Amino acid sequence: MKKISESTVKRLSQYYRILTDQIEKGRETISSHKIAEINQVTAAQVRKDLSFFGSFGKRGLGYNTVALRKKIGDILGLNRTWNVALVGYGNIGRALLKYDEFRKQGFLFQVVFEADENKTGRTDGGVEIVHTKDAPSIVASKEIEIVIIAVPAREAQKVIDYFIDLGVRAFLNFATTSIHVPEGVVVKNENMSIELEALSYFLTNE
Amino acid sequence: MKKISESTVKRLSQYYRILTDQIEKGRETISSHKIAEINQVTAAQVRKDLSFFGSFGKRGLGYNTVALRKKIGDILGLNRTWNVALVGYGNIGRALLKYDEFRKQGFLFQVVFEADENKTGRTDGGVEIVHTKDAPSIVASKEIEIVIIAVPAREAQKVIDYFIDLGVRAFLNFATTSIHVPEGVVVKNENMSIELEALSYFLTNE
Structure with a gap:
């Protein structure tokens, strides 16, 4: 696939989320116009995005919601589960859990991995909180595929490097600092201030 | 301005964040190449983005970090403070606070506005938690400009409509549901699953 x-x-x-919602509401088909409207893009954009993966829709009938959701789920790797580890049991970490x-x-x-010994050795919502130094064996035994970083900004790069050495290739980073990783590793940054700044821009310039 | x-x-x-970081490190100038490298875009993109607002940089010398940060801050409306209300004192709301x-x-x-009376009438980190029904007077007296929505998905549209009626025009929505708002109102959706799905796509297709 390209x-x-x-x-x-x-x-x-976003389409996947809309389709889930429509299926829950009992809708069997959906038009590109409807997807576009909910998603605030053009119908042409929706058709272009979807045509990329083959032909789903029937002219005049729209897309079959279940089939399209299944197909997008396959593309995104969502028709399966992923083993996730959280690093950092602070305010953000606890909320994410x-x-x-x-x-x-x-x-x-x-x-959950945590460097503060006072916080380890218990569970939260059935998930064990263990010391970060025990990660080498646990990442392997629990087959961790994605690591979520919720540590202070100054620790983030060091923690990510540590988990890269353990073979982890996908990170969701909540620390607001720029991270460098080698080829073949992906870090997605979740910076909640960025959306607030877009609102600030809107209120300033409208 | 366009x-x-x-x-x-x-x-x-993102440039603003990088500049803040560089200023803290004592750097007086920065090149478009350096901004581009940290930000994982091209230097041409950086120059294009910045030229849009007039000429900042000097060929061979780069940008003055303090002046550029000030200018971007002015554009984004960040050289001032914003009055924010949080709606929903659950797990996400507490972490955001x-x-x-x-x-x-x-x-x-x-x-903080909260619909559950058992949670109101106290403070958290110096911020009062009051009942949502008291919002009309408080939004006005505290001059609330941005509302952050951390309520269950099924409540989100209703809550946003309520605050629009009170004159609020900018929302950051953490509820995972699609929201409809009239012209002149902006909702930014913070859906933390979307970045995880991008990781899922990466791991599935790499």
Whole structure:
């Protein structure tokens, strides 16, 4: 399959969410116009994004919601579960552990790593909190595929390097600092201030 | 000023963050190449983004970090503070309240609104938790400009409509549901699963 752009992947995520919602509401078909309207893009964009993966829709009938969701799920790797580790059991880490959406999407917290010994040796919501130094054996035994970084900014690069050495190739980083990783490793940064700054821009310039 | 695209605004946010970081490190100038490298875009993109707002850089000398940061801050409306209300004092809401980055960027929590009476009538980190029904007077008296939505998905649209009626025009929505708002109102959605899905795509297709 051709490599698709980051922004297309994001839109596919959004379409997937809309389809899930429509299926829950009992809708069997959906038009590109409806997807576009909910998603605030053009119908042409929706058709272009979807045509990239073959022909799903029927002119005049729209897309079959279940079939399209299944197909997008296959592309995004969502029709399966992923083993996730969280690093950092602070305020953000604790909230993420309780963020039900991750589990619903198949991202399963298998373990929490924490460097403060006072916080380790217990469980939270059934997930064990263990010392970061024990990661080498646990990353292997629990087959951790994605690591979520919720440590202070000054620690983030060091922690990510440590987990790269353990074979982890995919990170979601909540620390607001720029991270350098080698080829073949991906870091997605979740910076919640960025959306607030977009609102600030809107309020300033409107 | 010309209206700039959403993706340019996001990149400006990132440049702003890089400049803050460089200033803290004592750097007086920075090249477009350096900004580009940290930000994983091309130097041409950086120059294009910045030239949009006039001429900042000097060939061979790079940009003055303090002047450029000030200019981007003016564009994004970051050289001032914003009055923010949080709605929903659950897991996500509590973590956001403790998320120091918001305050550092000038987004100040002035109040928390919560519909559950058992959670109201106290403070958290100096911020009062009050019942949502008291919002009409408080939004006005505290001059709330941005509302952060951390309520269950099924409540989100209703809550946003309520605050639009109170004159709020900018929302950051953590509920994973699609929201409809009239012209002149902006909702930015913070869906933390989307970045995880991008990782899932990477691991599936690499």
